[in-house]
Amino acid sequence: MKIIVKILKKPITSTLIAILFGFLVAAIILAVTGYNPWQSFGALFNGIFARPKYISNVIIKATPIILTGLSVAFAFKTGMFNIGAEGQYIAGTIAAVCVGVKLNLAAPIQIPLVVLSGVLAGAIFGGIIGFLKAKFGIHEVITSIMLNWIALYLSNFIVNTDAYHQPNSTSSYAVNDSSFTMLLPNWKTSKAGMAALKPNQWLYEMMIKTDVNFGILVAVIMAVVISVLLYRSTKGYELRSVGFNRDAAEFAGINVNRNITQAMIIAGALAGLAGALAITGNAPHKISTMAAFENNGFNGLSVALIAGSSPVGCIFAGLLFGGLLYGGQSVQQEVGAPTEIINIMIGTIVFFVALTKVVPLFADKLEKRGTSHAK
């Protein structure tokens, strides 16, 4: 009994139970609507793991949402609700395109410049939210929603300016090749590269058929960096104290307003980084006119929630999310079930994660019952 209680009290257990429930609800819905749940889950599983290409694509899909998830999780740890990751992500893509199209330097200089411009743009968008909250007490949810739309329309505006608009398309020019962050982009398509990769079927498929890029490495490194920043550094200590108890932090001489602004700058930078890496790492390396949000930021909210705002947890939550999003397409193709099923499943998981506070309570109850039986 004690072991069960102990296991139930671990946060990861709650999350796993939530995921299980998500699948369960999805199975029920599938069955009710006349699809075979086993077959559907089989298709989902195959869609994620069956081919190297799939795995690669899942990782590519996961990269930006790991980073936006980190952005949301970081802000959350410091007491802010960053619903603006979407806008910060878009700001990152805009800046990366602007710099990447206009500049054409050697890759070792070009790539950092393009990525950093995206980071900077995201940081500015985030910083505005933090500043407005710190200075005027405007709630961050309001300003971030506004800034999300501002980013969306700014992006559409940039796409349609003469300087960036690619004629006869709905998109901007692609950034110059020197900005690309794929793994050996030129070599792998060269004859020598193809020949070298050919004997290894796995590598060949991954390298040639997908945009394998360095983004995931950056995302993992950032998760570790953010984790260290939060839990090991004095800055992180400040940020967390402000997040947990603003009044006590203020009383202890910590500048609450400055920390709020800084927290949002960092959160924005992470989302901006996600946007920049999406431009440099994935085709078509450009921005297009958007009718609606692409949800790279909003999905970050779900990722952060599933991860319980743990920076390292965001890596796994992001991969899970990326897997569901990408593998979900196979469910549609193979079983014919609508992709909405996947969305429902994701929704259910998030819903149950939000409910997981119940699990430790349940564990408490079990514990109590255990003691009263023992008596």
Place this chain on the structure above:
Amino acid sequence: MEISKEYAVQMHGITKMFGSFCALDNVNLDVKKGSIHAILGENGAGKSTLMNVLYGLYQAEAGEIYLNGEKVNIKNPNIAIEHGIGMVHQHFMLVDNFTVTQNIILGNEITNQFGVIDMKKAREGILQIVKKYGLEVDPDSKIEDISVGMQQRVEILKALYRGVDLLILDEPTAVLTPQEIEDLIQIMHNLVSDGKTIIIITHKLKEIKASSGVCTIIRRGKYIDTVSVSDVDEEELATKMVGHAVKLVVEKTPAVPGDVVFEISDLTVKDDRKLDAVKNLSLKVRKGEIVGIAGIDGNGQKELVEAITCLTKVTGGTIKINGNEIQNTTPRNVIDHKISTIHEDRQKRGLVLPFTVAENVVIEKYRSKPYCKGGMLNRSEILSYTKGLIKDYDIRPDDCENQPVRGLSGGNQQKVIIAREISNRPDLLIAVQPTRGLDVGAIEYVHKTLIRERDAGKAILLISLELDEVMNVADTIDVIYAGTIVDSFKQGEVDEETIGLLMAGGKQNENNRKDS
């Protein structure tokens, strides 16, 4: 004890568990009809738990409850209310911007034939009760405009309006002035003479002596004794409550004050409503001296503390520490000028509850060496420093450095704050309500610590709503009323009544002043 109609309440063998923790262990309580029965115990002894069982908020694991000789099963407060049990909680449950009448009828509205509230009838009913028991409440005032003592009477009225026979008062005197306490005791006597029964939960011995006939003592969830109050003295009660002999009087030598360390001149501070909460307030604190500020809640103490700690702007006057003005700067600057503050709200201002004890201990010095190294926290230094404080200040459990401070008891949380603030080696230590919510043992500890620091040459400013505390601990007693210091006394040259009167806005009568 036999089950009899003579008793309004009989609780026998009550056992209540919270997980593996036994909050009440086979506790008995027998309350005679028409009596005032006190329940005495330290914080966490189980007094409130016992009453919550009676009121149906908790279910006991074992034991029986009899009301007027009949066995009852009180599953929830509604059943308790049906049985004529009323409870006045320590924290009032009133709607601030409603009138007294509106509050009293809330949930129990009388309506006319059209379903509209009949305020006139309600008001009359209330006035009747007011007159009958001498409650002195204006039914048309808004709650936010009346004093705390009056709000408490509204709570009592609310219970009476619902026709209770048994009234439970949970720590009713915690927020009252000495005069208000006297009034309350008078009201309690009025109620009892009308046949009502009162159970009063308290850890204040003086009030038990003044109000109650019988007293049941609980210690750490166990039933200790039921005594007739007239047969025992306060020391005996305290000994039973704590389990060992305690000194009720704070022992200290006369102060040997040195130079003035801290000086406030003509301070004016506005409150949230832009009214002057502190008006032309001046005071001085010298080395090796405890200055106590006595006053009723809401007379500018909160704003005074906020002004000193730079949480709010002052509109006039100066605050000087060692000759340097600090008003209208930042909390950081105040700490850097060697002022340490034990804030009254330890959970809001004092501690970051989800943080560990170690993290809380360094919240003012995480950026100074050796606790930080190149922008990173130096964990081993922080931990060894925390372990030292845990040992020096006897914080329990003694291996709590990596536990969230949330898990500690109130007394130990307070010790964490005291340890942190005193270890800053301040020139001025401000203690605001430092013993709020602590039990007798912990209070003794806090007072001893303050006096020890005084003897070590620190200047100490003690702001407390407990008049006893100020009278016992402070060397100089300043009385605050309506945002200004109305008078100042040396310890021992003034009695409680005089100060009580000044706290309530009365004029100083020279005859009350003992010769000094």
